[in-house]
Every structure is written in C-alpha cells, then in structure tokens.
Amino acid sequence: MKRTNNGTILITAPGGGIGKEITRKLLEDDFKVIGLGGKGSQNFVNELKGKGHNIDFINCDYYTKDSMLDAISQAKKLTEKINGFIHLAGGSLISKPIDEISFDEYQSVMSLNLDSAFLLGRETYKWMKKTGGGNIVLFGSTTGFRPSLKKLPYGVAKAGIHAMTGFFAKEGSEYNIITNTIAPGYVLTERHVQDIEKKAEKTGQSYDSLLEKINSKNPLKQTLLPKDIYQLVKLLITTKHIQGQIIKIDSGQILS
Incomplete structure (x- = not known):
C-alpha cells in the first residue's frame, strides 16, 4: 500500500461510532492518521495497521490531564507537524x-466532553502555532443548541465547545490556525443499530418501523450516517476560508 499522504491528522476516539468511518475515509484519502484513545480504539487501529494502512495509535485517557499531555508528547515523536486535529x-x-x-x-x-476538548485543543493549537498552522475540527451537538430531556450535562458541555470554537478561531487566525465545530443530530452508529435491534426484539416491532419513527423527527425524514459526517469533516480539515463556524448536520432535526 502506498505510503504517501496528504498530511497528518490527529484524531481522538478513532474506534468510536463516528470515528471508525472518519478514520477509514481519511486513510482512503491518503492522510496519515494518528489515533488517540482507549483499548477499543487501539484494537481498531491495530487491525487497520495490520492491513498496511498509514496509521499509528497512542493510548490516551480523556479524564486525566497527564495522560492527555503525554499523548501529545508521544505524537510529536511520530511527526514534526500535524495538518489537522479532529x-x-x-x-x-x-x-x-x-x-x-x-x-x-x-x-x-464535562471532563469527557469539554475539558478534553480544551486541553487537547490547546496543546494541538500550541503545536500548530509553532509549525505554520493547521485545522482543528471539534464536535458539538444539536443538544448544545436545543435542550433535550435528561441531558443537561451533555448539552452544557457541547454548548461550551460551541463557544470555545470562536475563541480558538479568533486568536488562531493570526497563526493560520482554523477552527470549526460540527454539531450532529442523531447519527445511526453501530451502537444505535444494536439499540434499535434490541428494542425491536423486546417490543415485537420491526427494525424498519422503529427507524422510521426516529427519522420522522427530522423534516427530511432521512437517516444520518457516519459516512455523511465525513463529507463535512473533509471540508473543514482542509479549508482555508471557513473559520469559527458551528455547522449543524442533522437532516433539519433542530427545525422540528
């Protein structure tokens, strides 16, 4: 497999529900990828690396400051420059x-969502500042715009990421650091598929009917998949002109 690449991307949770598809697509588009995460992500990355893909992995505990700082230090040993951080x-x-x-x-x-975004974002910002700039893509949520029942901490954390985006973008512009945030609605990840299958078995309803009910909550009546998220990720990880934006991708769900 060819080893040339379009740049190096640092990504957290590469083995997560959305992360798997984004990581695969980045590799298909000839980016070198460095993943940060836990055992689940490590197994996924090892599988890809075993197939010859241009990817490395660093253990990282998103709840622990020292672990996150150490992960960035290790990443710097693997590459002099990162072009993007997701x-x-x-x-x-x-x-x-x-x-x-x-x-x-x-x-x-708050620690898992907001604090990790700040600390890892700050460290990659400092790195990019010294190496000519780069693109930072954070992940918020439509829950950060519109309250959902029983999701207060998550909504507050994601709203914090939305606010943080502007600060990173405003200060980073001087150093050619571009920061934007993607705010997805309901994304049909592998875990959500399993949840629907379990509910179908428990209630006797069909998988398709349950998915249709979920899709009915957005005006387009469409299923948002991880691969749909990647189209926006690729734009934001390479753009030179989109700056400081929080972009919703939710099939219009927030309009309902």
Missing part, C-alpha cells in the same frame, strides 16, 4: 432528570 471523544454518559444528577456525574460528563 476531536471526537465524548458522550452523554447519563440520562437523568436535573434533580437526580450528582455533582460527580456532572463533572464526569
């Missing part, structure tokens, strides 16, 4: 009414 790590973790959310639970969601 921060996919995150998750809602809990689904509870406000009065049942403990402070520890709240902090855990």
Whole structure:
C-alpha cells in the first residue's frame, strides 16, 4: 500500500461510532492518521495497521490531564507537524432528570466532553502555532443548541465547545490556525443499530418501523450516517476560508 499522504491528522476516539468511518475515509484519502484513545480504539487501529494502512495509535485517557499531555508528547515523536486535529471523544454518559444528577456525574460528563476538548485543543493549537498552522475540527451537538430531556450535562458541555470554537478561531487566525465545530443530530452508529435491534426484539416491532419513527423527527425524514459526517469533516480539515463556524448536520432535526 502506498505510503504517501496528504498530511497528518490527529484524531481522538478513532474506534468510536463516528470515528471508525472518519478514520477509514481519511486513510482512503491518503492522510496519515494518528489515533488517540482507549483499548477499543487501539484494537481498531491495530487491525487497520495490520492491513498496511498509514496509521499509528497512542493510548490516551480523556479524564486525566497527564495522560492527555503525554499523548501529545508521544505524537510529536511520530511527526514534526500535524495538518489537522479532529476531536471526537465524548458522550452523554447519563440520562437523568436535573434533580437526580450528582455533582460527580456532572463533572464526569464535562471532563469527557469539554475539558478534553480544551486541553487537547490547546496543546494541538500550541503545536500548530509553532509549525505554520493547521485545522482543528471539534464536535458539538444539536443538544448544545436545543435542550433535550435528561441531558443537561451533555448539552452544557457541547454548548461550551460551541463557544470555545470562536475563541480558538479568533486568536488562531493570526497563526493560520482554523477552527470549526460540527454539531450532529442523531447519527445511526453501530451502537444505535444494536439499540434499535434490541428494542425491536423486546417490543415485537420491526427494525424498519422503529427507524422510521426516529427519522420522522427530522423534516427530511432521512437517516444520518457516519459516512455523511465525513463529507463535512473533509471540508473543514482542509479549508482555508471557513473559520469559527458551528455547522449543524442533522437532516433539519433542530427545525422540528
């Protein structure tokens, strides 16, 4: 397999629901990829590397400052420059009414989503500042725009990422650092497929009917897939003119 590449991309959670497809597509488009994450991502990356793909992996605990700082240090040993950073790590973790959310639970969601975005974003920003610039793509959520029941910590964390985007973009412009955020709606990942299959088995409803109910929540009545997210990722990881934007990709769900 050819080893030339269109640049080096650092990505968190390469083995996640959206991350798998983005990582595969980046490799197909001849980017070198360095993945940061846990064991699930490591297994996925090892599988790709075993097939000859231009990808490396670094263990990273998104809850631990020292682990994240060490991961960036290790990445610098693998490459002098990164052209892009994609921060996919995150998750809602809990689904509870406000009065049942403990402070520890709240902090855990904030750490995974917002704190990791800041710390890893800051470190890659510093790296890019010294090497001529680059593109940062963060991941928010439509939940950061419109409240969802039982998702307060997640929505607050994602709204924080939306706000952070502008600061990174404004200060980074002087150094040719471009920062934008993608805010997806409901994306049909492998985990969501499994959830629907379990519900279908439990309730006796068909998979297709359950998926149709989910799709009915967006005006286009369409299923948003990880591969659809990549089209926007590729644009933002290579753009020289889109700056400081939070771009929704949700089949119009937020309009409902």
